[in-house]
Amino acid sequence: xxxxxxxxxxxxxxxxxxAGYVMHRxxxxxxxxxxxLFLFRRTLLLKTLVLLVGLSLVLFELVRLSGLVxxxxxxxxxxxxxNLVGGFLxxxxxxxxxxxxxxxxxxxxAGRFPxxxxxxxxIVGSTLYAFxxxxxxxxxxxxxxxxxxxxxxxLLSLPPWLLTIPTGCLLLGCVVVWFRQGTLxxxxxxxxxxxPWQAALWLAxxxxxxxxxxxxxxxxxxSYSKAGAVALQAFSPELVAGIPYFQLQPLNYLPPLGGxxxxxxxxxxxxxxxxxxxxxxxxxxxxxxxxALLLGEWRMHLRLPWRQVVSALLGGLLxxxxxxxxxxxxxxxxxxxxxxxxxxxxxxxxxxLPGAWLGGLLLNRxxxxxxxx
Amino acid sequence: MSSTSCKQVDLRxxxxxxxxxxxxxxxxxHKELLRSGEGCLVFLSDNxxxxxxxxxxxxxxxxxxxxxxxxxxxxxxxxxx
Numbered sequence: 001x002x003x004x005x006x007x008x009x010x011x012x013x014x015x016x017x018x019a020g021y022v023m024h025r026x027x028x029x030x031x032x033x034x035x036x037l038f039l040f041r042r043t044l045l046l047k048t049l050v051l052l053v054g055l056s057l058v059l060f061e062l063v064r065l066s067g068l069v070x071x072x073x074x075x076x077x078x079x080x081x082x083n084l085v086g087g088f089l090x091x092x093x094x095x096x097x098x099x100x101x102x103x104x105x106x107x108x109x110a111g112r113f114p115x116x117x118x119x120x121x122x123i124v125g126s127t128l129y130a131f132x133x134x135x136x137x138x139x140x141x142x143x144x145x146x147x148x149x150x151x152x153x154x155l156l157s158l159p160p161w162l163l164t165i166p167t168g169c170l171l172l173g174c175v176v177v178w179f180r181q182g183t184l185x186x187x188x189x190x191x192x193x194x195x196p197w198q199a200a201l202w203l204a205x206x207x208x209x210x211x212x213x214x215x216x217x218x219x220x221x222x223s224y225s226k227a228g229a230v231a232l233q234a235f236s237p238e239l240v241a242g243i244p245y246f247q248l249q250p251l252n253y254l255p256p257l258g259g260x261x262x263x264x265x266x267x268x269x270x271x272x273x274x275x276x277x278x279x280x281x282x283x284x285x286x287x288x289x290x291x292a293l294l295l296g297e298w299r300m301h302l303r304l305p306w307r308q309v310v311s312a313l314l315g316g317l318l319x320x321x322x323x324x325x326x327x328x329x330x331x332x333x334x335x336x337x338x339x340x341x342x343x344x345x346x347x348x349x350x351x352x353l354p355g356a357w358l359g360g361l362l363l364n365r366x367x368x369x370x371x372x373x
Numbered sequence: 374m375s376s377t378s379c380k381q382v383d384l385r386x387x388x389x390x391x392x393x394x395x396x397x398x399x400x401x402x403h404k405e406l407l408r409s410g411e412g413c414l415v416f417l418s419d420n421x422x423x424x425x426x427x428x429x430x431x432x433x434x435x436x437x438x439x440x441x442x443x444x445x446x447x448x449x450x451x452x453x454x
Binding site (some may be wrong): 013024026029031035036039040042098099106107112113114186187188189190191193225232298299300302303304305308311312363364365367 | 386394422426445447
């Protein structure tokens, strides 16, 4: 393997590890941010997301101005109505699953059984998408917005810094006000607690290093389809070879560190997608596991009410399907797409909010017992 | 407070945010017992986020909350102010 690719692999592992550790310490659950806004009217975590996005807007723009990285990043494309629908379904799924795609990983790393169920659902849902891909792709083209622009600055034919830097500064200004009001902190009663605003700072830095070294923000969802393709291939290589979705190569770019073009897709091959995403996945779970072990909190309780078993499995499945339909997950769009003002990500967010609201309603009405069982 | 007047609810391993939802429902349905000072509620949870939120929410409702770490989980005791 070439040296730049080995560095990418090692850095991906380290970034994932750092993200997993930080997310466990502060329980930085993005699904929880949106769910708790509607279920408990809690806004603290969402305010820290504003900090994360605001800081990333500035940092990503500085990286782009350095000329080291091309924006928009790989995988991003022109907007379509399906981004909105995908975000909506993803919002329902992440609330029912008890965590988003990355949340499921760090919670699983810390030994949470519902997250293991959600992961199974995620892989099944991401794999099922392969069978509906031709119809969904046609649907996506039908509802494509009338533009080839990927980001808002491209749409408005403006230099990106003219929109990203003022937007970032405006968001950071809000954060300063909240900080002064004391609404960005909460009383940590658990061991080794990291304030969520500190986690947001770390995650913005991790995202920036990811952009610098990997050439794109953190994203992992294509790998779930890949995992499903590998499992299917073990049973029937002919079936996998005959499914058009598994032959796609949506990743095709020049990594910043060199080493030539990197390509990859959701098929079972160990390709560029595996190189970029697998280390992140392993790192997130391992970082969280180490954090939990150091605190003496790693335990897996297998006893779970049946309603929650169904919720985790179905939520994971819906989230897996939606992450392919959107395409991509909340971490990709919120941590990586919003900071470059990608229109796909703005539509995803617009769908995610009502999705999280409906997910919370379903969870409260159908999954939760009236009193403790 | 005698241990016989305490109701213990084991919420370890549950999906987010059931720990918090169940704890809040339990607190609401045992309001009078808690206010009278004749009883308390104890929740066992391994969910770091829920432990923080329960403590925060129940304190703001005027109850006394005590959080202690036990083997691999937290014990959240709630009693009247």
